[in-house]
Amino acid sequence: MSCLRESCISMSDFNIQYVARLARIALTPEEETRLGAQLGNIIGYIAKLSEVDVSGVEPMSHAFPLTNVMRPDVAEESLPHDDALRNAPSRSAGLFVVPKIVE
Helix, strand or coil: CCCCCCCCCCHHHCCHHHHHHHHCCCCCHHHHHHHHHHHHHHHHHHHHHCCCCCCCCCCCCCCCCCCCCCCCCCCCCCCCHHHHHCCCCCEECCEECCCCCCC
């Protein structure tokens, strides 16, 4: 079995109790059997994927190209001072008053 990393888990080394302990979950014997088989299938699928030749494929962080949709940064009229303070829970001398958090 070829692996992407040096430390690779083979199907014979797979231990569902170890994985459950890492995840800090308690499993019944039935759950261990069921989840062990499911995780074994996942590891088998990953092993199958590692056999694919990707030597000519450029690495990418996303399957689809992402672009940020932003409006142009244009200077505009600012919010009037009284409107900005209208919903302030507490204000003094035209400023927001906030609880002191540093002693």
